[in-house]
Amino acid sequence: MKINNREREILEILEKDARFTAADISKMTGLNEENVQAMIDKLEEARVLVHYTSLVDWSKVEDDQRVTAMIDVKVTPKRGVGFHETADRISRFSEVSSVYLMSGAYDLSVTVEGKSMNEVARFVSEKLSVLEEVISTTTHFQLKKYKHDGRMFEEKQTDSRIVVSP
Structure with a gap:
């Protein structure tokens, strides 16, 4: 399926955080909410947008x-x-x-x-x-899982060890 730049933008937003609503995406893109919802519906129907998920550690x-x-x-x-x-x-x-x-x-x-x-x-x-x-x-x-779907599972911790030099 060929998609336009606006649809690609919506997919990229939802891929980063599936909790965004059509109203949220509307504010982010400057498109009206009905158009955003129509594009999401179209992408879901075509199975380009397949599933919304949470990442659990x-x-x-x-x-x-x-x-x-x-x-x-x-x-x-x-x-x-x-x-x-x-x-x-x-x-x-x-x-x-x-x-x-x-x-x-x-x-x-x-x-x-x-x-x-x-x-x-x-x-x-x-x-x-x-x-x-x-x-x-x-x-x-x-x-052990360090990173999944672009998300780090643990925040980088500072090294609190004392530096020993010769």
Whole structure:
């Protein structure tokens, strides 16, 4: 879909903070509120604007044990549909939060979330690896999140150590 500069501007504003209303964006852009809302509706209908989301740092929530893994998947592409059919099938699993077609040694990058490492391991061994098109997988467990979607998870702290010089 081809979009104009105003629509691009609205997308960039919402990408930075999805809480902005049409009235807020109207004030920021100088467009009238009805036009802004009409553009947002058009972008949603065309699935250019797909979802509004919040970014949560779950590591700061006591007793939260959720685990995130990034899985590199080597796949045999199917004639006529390439990787699309397999990526779509993998995307339908509830444990999967994202799937990307990649260049390089692996074909798909799959992000999986679970309640424990065992739950993710079971997903890989019982659901993902058994798919006929899947040749191999490599699982990487996320240990700490520093930055996500352009947002830092921790503010830079000043170094309070005493400088020691020879």
